[in-house]
Amino acid sequence: MTDWNQYRGDQRNSxxxxxxxxxxxxxxxxxxELSGAVSCSPVVDRDTVYVGTxxxxxxxxxxxxxxxxxVFDAATTIASEPxxxxxxxxxxxxxxxxxxxxxxxxDRQWQYSATEPLESPLAVADGALxxxxxxxxxxxxxxxxxxRWTYETEGPIAGSPAIADDRDRRxxxxxxxxxxxxxxxxxxGEEAWTAPTDGTIVxxxxxxxxxxxxxDDAGTxxxxxxxxxxxxxxxxxxxxxxSSVTVLGETAFVGADDEYxxxxxxxxxxxxxxxxxxxxxxxxxxxxxRGNPVVAGDVLFVGDSSGTFYGIRTDDADFLWHFTPExxxxxxxxxxxxxxxxxxxxxxxxxxxxxxxx
Numbered sequence: 001m002t003d004w005n006q007y008r009g010d011q012r013n014s015x016x017x018x019x020x021x022x023x024x025x026x027x028x029x030x031x032x033e034l035s036g037a038v039s040c041s042p043v044v045d046r047d048t049v050y051v052g053t054x055x056x057x058x059x060x061x062x063x064x065x066x067x068x069x070x071v072f073d074a075a076t077t078i079a080s081e082p083x084x085x086x087x088x089x090x091x092x093x094x095x096x097x098x099x100x101x102x103x104x105x106x107d108r109q110w111q112y113s114a115t116e117p118l119e120s121p122l123a124v125a126d127g128a129l130x131x132x133x134x135x136x137x138x139x140x141x142x143x144x145x146x147x148r149w150t151y152e153t154e155g156p157i158a159g160s161p162a163i164a165d166d167r168d169r170r171x172x173x174x175x176x177x178x179x180x181x182x183x184x185x186x187x188x189g190e191e192a193w194t195a196p197t198d199g200t201i202v203x204x205x206x207x208x209x210x211x212x213x214x215x216d217d218a219g220t221x222x223x224x225x226x227x228x229x230x231x232x233x234x235x236x237x238x239x240x241x242x243s244s245v246t247v248l249g250e251t252a253f254v255g256a257d258d259e260y261x262x263x264x265x266x267x268x269x270x271x272x273x274x275x276x277x278x279x280x281x282x283x284x285x286x287x288x289x290r291g292n293p294v295v296a297g298d299v300l301f302v303g304d305s306s307g308t309f310y311g312i313r314t315d316d317a318d319f320l321w322h323f324t325p326e327x328x329x330x331x332x333x334x335x336x337x338x339x340x341x342x343x344x345x346x347x348x349x350x351x352x353x354x355x356x357x358x
Contacts, residue, residue, distance in 0.1 A: 003017075003044045003045065003046070003334075003335070003336035003337065004017070004043055004044040004045075004334040004335050004336050005043055005044065005045040005083060005084045005085060005124075006043055006081065006082075006083045006084070006121070006122065006123055006124060006160075007041070007043070007080075007081040007121035007122070007123065007160040007204070007332075008160070008203070008204075008206075008244060008292060008294070008332065009294070009334075009335065011123055011124065011125040011162070011163040011165060012162055012163065012164065012206065012207040012208070013160055013162040013203070013204050013205065013206045013207065013244060014206065014207070014208065014246070014247070015206070015244065015246040015292055015293065015294040015295060015332075016246065016248065016294070016295045016296075017294075017295065017296045017297070017335045017336075018248075018295070018297065019297075020296040020297055020335060020336075020337070020338070021296070021297045021338070021354075022295075022296045022297035022298050022299025022311070022320075023296070023299060023311065023338070023354035023355065024320070024321070024354075024355070025311070025321045025323070025354075025355045026309075026311070026321075026323050026340065026352045026353065026354060026355055027323075027352065027353060027355040028325060028326070028350060028351070028352055028353075029066075029339065029351040029352065029353035030065065030066035030350070030351045031066070031327075031344070031348045031349065031350040031351070032059075032061055032066045032068065032348060032349045032350075033347065033348055034051070034053050034057070034059060034347045034348060034349060035053055035055050035057050035347075036053035036054045036055030036056075036057065036347060037053060037054045037055075037347050038051060038052075038053060038054075038330060038331055038343030038344065038347060038348075038349070039052050039053050039054045039077050039078050039079065040052045040078055040079070040080055040081045040082070040121070040331070040343075041081050041291065041331040041332040041333075041334065041342075041343065042331065042334045042341045042342070042343060042349060043081060043082055043083065043084050043334055044063055044084070044334045044335075044336040044341060045084035045085065045086070045089075045103070046086075047062065047063055047064070048060050048061065048062065048063055048069060048084070048103070049061050049062075049063040049334065049336075049341045049349070049351075050082050050084055050089060051341075051343060051349050052077075052078025052079075052082060052091060053077070053078060053347070054077045054078075055077070056073055056074040056075060056076050056077055056078060056093060057071050057072065057073055057074070057078070058071070058072040058074065058078050058082060058089075058091045058101070058106075059071055059349070060072075060089070060103075060106060061349065063336065063337075063339070063341070063351070066349075066351060069106075070105060070106035071106065072091065072099070072101055072106040072108070074091065074093040074097065074099065075093060075095055075097065076093045076094045076095040076097075077093060077094040078091055078092070078093060078094075079092050079093055079094040079117070079118050079119045080092050080118070080119055080120055080121040080122060080160075081121035081122065081160070082122060083122045083123065083124045083129065084103065085103075085124060085142070086103070087103070087142065087143070088100045088101060088102070088103065088109060088142060089101040089102075089103050089106075090122050090124070090129050090142070091122075092114070092118050092122055092131065093118070094116075094117060094118060094119070095116060095118075096113055096114040096115055096116045096117070096118045096133065097111060097112070097113055097114075097118075098111065098112040098113075098114060098118070098122070098129070098131055098140070098145075099111050100129075100142070100145060110144060110145035111145065112131070112140055112145045114131050114133040114138065115133040115134045115135045116133070116134060117133070117134060117156070118131070118132075118133050118134075119156075120132030120133070120156075120157040120158070120159060120160060120161075120204075121159070121160035121204065122160075123160055123161045123162070123163060124142060125163040125165045125172075125186070126163075126165055126170075126186055126187075127141065127142055127143070128140060128141065128142060128148055128186075129141075129142050130161045130163070130172060130174075132156075132157025132160075132161060132174060133156065133157060134155075134156045134157075135150075135152055135153070135156075136150060136151050136152040136153040136157065137150070137151045137153070137157055137161060137172070137174050137184070137189070138150045138151075139172075139189060148189075149188055149189030150189065151174075151182070151184055151189045151191070153174075153176045153178070153180075153182070154176065154178045154180075155176045155177040155178030156176065156177045157174055157175070157176060157177075158175045158176055158177045158200050158201045158202075158204070159174075159175055159201050159202065159203045159204030159205070159244070160203065160204035161173065161174040161204065161205075162174075162204055162205040162206060162207045162212070163186065163207070164207045164226060165186060169210075169226060169227065170185065170186040170187065171183050171184065171185065171186060171192055171226065172184045172185075172186055172189075173205040173207065173212050173226075174204075174205070175197065175200070175201030175204060175205060175214060176200075176201075177200050179196060179197045179198065179199060179200060179216070180194055180195065180196055180197060181194065181195050181197055181201065181205060181212070181214055181224070181229075182194045183212075183226070183229060192227075192229075193228060193229035194229065195222075195224060195229040195231075197214060197216050197218075197220065197222065198216055198218040198219075198220040199216035199217040199218025199219070199220065199240070200216055200217050200218075201214045201215070201216050202215050202216060202217055202240075202241050202242060202243060202244060203215070203243055203244030203292055204244055205244075206244055206245045206246065206247060207226065208247040210225065210226050210227070211223050211224065211225065211226055211232060211266075212224045212225075212226050213245035213247060213252060214245070215241035215243065215244065215245050215254050216240075216241060217240040217241065217242075218240065219236055219237040219238060219239050219240055219241060219256070220234055220235070220236050220241075221234070221235040221236075221241065221245060221252070221254060221262075221264065221269075222234050223252075223266065223269060232269070233268060233269025234269065235262075235264050235269045235270070237256055237258065237262065237281070238258070239256055239257050239258045240256065240257045241254055241255065241256050241257075241262075242255045242256055242257050242288055242289050242290075243255035243256075243289050243291065243292040243293060244292045246292065246293045246294065246295055246300070247266060248295055248300075248314050249266075250265055250266050250267060251263060251264070251265060251266065251272055251314065251317075252264040252265075252266050253282075253293045253295075253300055253302075253314075254293070255288075255289025255290075255291075255292070255293060255302060256288070256289060257288045257289075258288075259284060259285050259286065259287055259288055259289075259304070260281055260282040260283065260284055260285065260289075261282050261283045261285060261289060261293060261300075261302050261310075261312070262281055262282035263280075263281075263282040263283060263317045272317070273317055282317070283310075283312055283317055283318075283319070285302070285304040285306075285308070285310065286304055286306040286308050287304035287305030287306035287307075287308070288304060288305045289302060289303070289304055289305075290303045290304055290305055290329065290330060290331075291303055291329070291330070291331050291332035291333070292332040294332065294333050294335055295314060296335050298313060298314050298315060299311050299312070299313065299314065299320060300312040300313075300314050300317075301333055301335075301340065303328075303329045303333075303342075306328075307324055307325070307328030307329070307345075308322050308323070308324050309322065309323045309324070309325060309329055309352075310322045310323075311323070323352070325342075325344065325350060325352070327344035327345055327346045327348055327350065328344065328345040329342045329343070329344060329345075329350075330343055330344065330345050331343035333352075338353060338354040339351050339352065339353050339354070340352040340353075
């Protein structure tokens with residue numbers, strides 16, 4: 001069973017596991033020491049969790065006990081979140097090298113050289129691996145590494161591509177550092193539409209139903225029509241957004257550098273929470289949001305720069321619990337089977353499990 005096999009869990013960058021029951025509280029289950037600092041968020045496929053370091057190692061661990069299965073050594077830093085499937089594990093290094101690995105052994109199956117630098121998370125859909133670099137977005141065949149198509153942009157790709165692959169819509173959405181978002185045909189790479197943004201997209205677009213949500217470092221959140229690129233609404237703050245957008249029904253959650261997890265209703269793009277005199281912009285934290293908010297069932301998980309990790313009820317956006325791990329979390333959690341997998345500040349991978357009442 002595929003659980004959280006790419007950036008923010010799936011090809012839409014949804015950041016959600018709606019069928020997974022959220023916890024009343026969490027506790028540390030196990031942790032594993034790495035050879036260097038964690039350089040990307042972990043991903044999970046079936047019984048294995050994968051994470052990369054700034055020293056060029058991609059680790060594969062047993063997700064339940066934390067036993068190391070194998071280590072792949074790249075020439076340079078594992079620059080972005082890998083992708084894991086039944087047939088291959090795909091990792092990108094900062095020198096532009098993309099490697100396809102055997103999931104059982106970590107042996108290299110094929111290699112592709114992209115344009116430096118390569119920092120955009122990889123994405124997979126429809127038998128293609130999507131690689132963003134300084135020149136644009138390239139779709140590679142997952143089995144062979146051969147190019148399917150390439151789309152050139154005026155600036156480097158910013159964040160992960162998001163993919164809508166269903167009967168009515170087969171598009172790839174990708175942002176650039178030159179403040180734009182592009183919608184491309186999934187099969188051919190032809191441009192369907194492009195739209196400007198106020199700043200560089202943080203994390204990457206999020207696809208939900210017929211909309212694409214993007215938050216940028218200029219403090220603007222846009223909801224765009226997925227088919228046309230026309231704007232549904234714009235939500236603005238004083239400051240910068242620091243995470244991708246997580247959408248749950250009529251509510252959007254997004255982190256910012258003002259020490260809030262903002263809570264926005266998605267009909268008109270206004271603040272959702274009521275206050276005594278004025279509407280509240282969101283949930284106040286103890287520091288700037290680190291990583292991206294993710295949702296299991298009815299619980300939102302978000303960490304901040306103080307080292308605290310929060311569980312927030314999604315129905316009323318109120319605190320359920322907070323947890324301060326021994327080592328502060330620095331990455332977006334990977335969600336799977338009643339556990340969170342996170343990279344820690346001291347170069348460890350930690351498994352945080354749903355706590356059981358004694």
